[in-house]
Amino acid sequence: MKSELDARGASIKRVANDIVDSRKTIAVTGAGISVESGIPDFRSAGGLWSKYDPEEYAHISAFRSDPAKVWQMIKDMMELVLGAEPNPAHIALAELERMGLLQAVITQNVDGLHQRGGSKEVVEFHGSNQWLVCLSCGYRRESSSFSLEDIPPRCPQCNSILKPDVIFFGEPIPAEAQKKSFEAARTSDLVLVIGTSAIVYPAAGIPTLAKQNGAKVVEINMEPTPLTGFVSDYLIQGSAGVILPQIVEEIRKQSS
Numbered sequence: 001m002k003s004e005l006d007a008r009g010a011s012i013k014r015v016a017n018d019i020v021d022s023r024k025t026i027a028v029t030g031a032g033i034s035v036e037s038g039i040p041d042f043r044s045a046g047g048l049w050s051k052y053d054p055e056e057y058a059h060i061s062a063f064r065s066d067p068a069k070v071w072q073m074i075k076d077m078m079e080l081v082l083g084a085e086p087n088p089a090h091i092a093l094a095e096l097e098r099m100g101l102l103q104a105v106i107t108q109n110v111d112g113l114h115q116r117g118g119s120k121e122v123v124e125f126h127g128s129n130q131w132l133v134c135l136s137c138g139y140r141r142e143s144s145s146f147s148l149e150d151i152p153p154r155c156p157q158c159n160s161i162l163k164p165d166v167i168f169f170g171e172p173i174p175a176e177a178q179k180k181s182f183e184a185a186r187t188s189d190l191v192l193v194i195g196t197s198a199i200v201y202p203a204a205g206i207p208t209l210a211k212q213n214g215a216k217v218v219e220i221n222m223e224p225t226p227l228t229g230f231v232s233d234y235l236i237q238g239s240a241g242v243i244l245p246q247i248v249e250e251i252r253k254q255s256s
């Protein structure tokens, strides 16, 4: 146990130095960073995703064929998100940005918790729960403008069932988010990959793109991923809500 703690301490110092030395650092985050806010990720046992198989419910063909059924899952997810608060991991990333040490967060999450945690430069790679769109006529409105008791919400222009503006499996990534993310990956020299299983593409390709352009890649995750030992230079294993505040603390200590 003690040697594990020593090893963790050494990694915290190492990543703190890497962040301070870097000219441009970005964070790539996944569902794991919101687990400590009470929003379950896809892979862990229990919770929302044992009730709704993501392959079945989160595919665009499922939405097109039975939107009212998929709205049951969306409602449960939205209720979870409405009740969730940013956790110390979101807050630590916002702090790094304020310190001038983090240039952008590219997130696969649709929960808005980075922004609520104080981050300003956030690219939502898979869209956001905050908007609803009509797939038939393009109408948009804010999710907060309707009651979750009234699902499924309908388009006032054409009566189709509205869809949250998040990317379902089988849909393209929003062009602007993809352009910004790839550009950030190509021009950064340090990427913090936090709480993503790195198996959903093209998001999982962002660290690889950065690496090919000379960036250092550091993973913070509960467990190894396909990037570990291949794309990432090192993994700090553990929960993001513990590790990220420790990194901020270490940087403060070094600069005081």
Ligand code: NAD
Binding pocket: 029, 030, 031, 032, 033, 034, 035, 036, 039, 040, 041, 042, 043, 044, 108, 109, 110, 111, 126, 194, 195, 196, 197, 198, 199, 200, 220, 221, 222, 223, 225, 238, 239, 240, 241
């Ligand atoms: P994932 O569920 O595939 O993987 C989560 C990863 O985070 C795993 O590797 C797990 O070991 C790690 N993890 C879990 N708890 C952690 C913690 N406390 N600290 C650090 N790491 C932790 O998630 P993904 O890679 O983001 O891919 C799933 C897709 O599902 C994404 O496209 C995302 O848009 C969507 N999704 C979003 C949310 C959300 O918005 N919060 C929630 C579930 C799924």
Ligand code: ZN
Binding pocket: 134, 135, 136, 137, 138, 139, 155, 156, 157, 158, 159, 160
């Ligand atoms: Zn419409």
